[in-house]
Amino acid sequence: MSHGPTDTADTGRLSHLLDSPVIGMSPWIAMSVLVGPGRFELAVAIALALAVVIVIAGRIRRPGSSFKILEISDVVFFVVLAIIGIFASPGTHRWLENYSGEVANIALMTIALGSMACRVPFTLQYAREEVPREFWSEPRFLRTNYYITGAWGAAFAVAAIAGAYGDLVLHNSNNLWTGWIIQIGAIIAALQFTQWYPDVARARALRERNLPGPAEPPLSSLLVPLAGYLTPVGIVVLAFGAGPVWLGVGLIVLGVVLVKSLSSGKEAEPEVSR
Numbered sequence: 001m002s003h004g005p006t007d008t009a010d011t012g013r014l015s016h017l018l019d020s021p022v023i024g025m026s027p028w029i030a031m032s033v034l035v036g037p038g039r040f041e042l043a044v045a046i047a048l049a050l051a052v053v054i055v056i057a058g059r060i061r062r063p064g065s066s067f068k069i070l071e072i073s074d075v076v077f078f079v080v081l082a083i084i085g086i087f088a089s090p091g092t093h094r095w096l097e098n099y100s101g102e103v104a105n106i107a108l109m110t111i112a113l114g115s116m117a118c119r120v121p122f123t124l125q126y127a128r129e130e131v132p133r134e135f136w137s138e139p140r141f142l143r144t145n146y147y148i149t150g151a152w153g154a155a156f157a158v159a160a161i162a163g164a165y166g167d168l169v170l171h172n173s174n175n176l177w178t179g180w181i182i183q184i185g186a187i188i189a190a191l192q193f194t195q196w197y198p199d200v201a202r203a204r205a206l207r208e209r210n211l212p213g214p215a216e217p218p219l220s221s222l223l224v225p226l227a228g229y230l231t232p233v234g235i236v237v238l239a240f241g242a243g244p245v246w247l248g249v250g251l252i253v254l255g256v257v258l259v260k261s262l263s264s265g266k267e268a269e270p271e272v273s274r
Contacts, residue, residue, distance in 0.1 A: 021123045022191060024070035025152065027051040027078060028108045029187055032159055033180070035101040036173045040093070043100070044085055048078040068125045073111050077104070098167050101179075105160035112153030121149035123194075144201045148194050155190035159183040176242040181233055188229055196222040220262040227262055230255030 027047040035043035051074035058071060081104075085096060115122040124145040128136055135141050159182070166178030173179055199217045206213035234251030237243045 020194065021070060021126045021148075021152070022194060023054055024068065024074065024122075024126070025108065026054070027074045028104055028156070031078070031104040032101050032156070032163075032183055032187075035097070035104070036179065037097050040085060040097045040100060044078060044082050047104075048075075048082055051075045051078050062129070065129070066125075069111070069115055069120070069122045070125075073107075077107055098173050099164075101173075102160045102163045102167065105156040105163065105183075109153045109156040109160060112149050112156070116146060116149055116153070121145045123148045123152075127198075138205075140201055140205055144198060147197060151190045151193045151197075155186040158186040162186075176236060176240055181236065181242075185226075185229055185233075189226055192222050192225050224259055224262045227255055227258035230258065 027050040030050060031043050031047040034046060051071070055067070055071050055075060058065065058068075081096075081100065085093065088096060112122065124142070127141070127145055131141065162178045162182040163173075166175040167173050170178060196217060199214070203214060203216035207216070230251045232255075234248045234253075234255060237248035237251060238245065242248075
């Protein structure tokens with residue numbers, strides 16, 4: 001079996017993903033999406049298992065590397081939540097089934113904002129493993145990590161507000177819009193920004209130094225996946241009756257049209273070094 005350029009590229013993308021803060025946030029994402037009536041134990045078990053695997057995998061991949069704020073927060077939070085769940089009274093257990101998703105979202109938002117307030121945005125520890133030390137103190141490098149950490153804090157704030165609205169106002173933890181569509185959309189937006197903005201900052205830094213390099217990725221690179229999300233949302237609306245038929249059809253059509261339009265604009269961008 002040959003291992004050509006495609007294998008190398010796939011390996012590089014996998015390595016980049018494993019070293020990104022997105023992996024550290026996967027337990028919180030799992031908890032936010034999975035938890036609900038009758039699913040508390042499952043959500044906590046999966047989140048805690050992911051947190052432990054991430055810590056172990058990180059030490060195996062980078063022996064001697066320091067523990068990260070997010071890794072420690074992952075394990076501590078979900079161990080505490082599991083212990084509380086084991087010894088909780090029936091009433092507390094029901095409360096956890098309804099509101100632990102919002103608690104997890106608020107906790108991660110607090111970690112994000114707290115790390116920024118302490119001038120160590122949690123994505124900084126991941127970025128330093130990918131960037132030479134001489135760039136660590138550069139304002140653009142630090143600003144990029146503030147932006148990315150802030151984007152995740154905002155995403156989980158949106159998820160917490162959506163979940164709380166579903167629980168407290170609609171009295172339905174399984175509402176498709178507040179429990180799934182909005183929360184997943186916020187996570188997709190933060191994920192895309194995490195992938196897109198570093199390339200933007202890198203291209204701008206090279207351009208300012210009059211150095212050759214890839215062109216700055218267009219805004220359409222960020223927006224295409226977000227527009228594409230509208231189509232499956234429209235399908236869900238039609239399949240599960242989460243809204244009127246016209247809304248489901250409209251979202252499907254809008255998603256297709258926007259993706260086509262944005263993709264065409266992206267292809268029209270000149271791919272030249274600046």
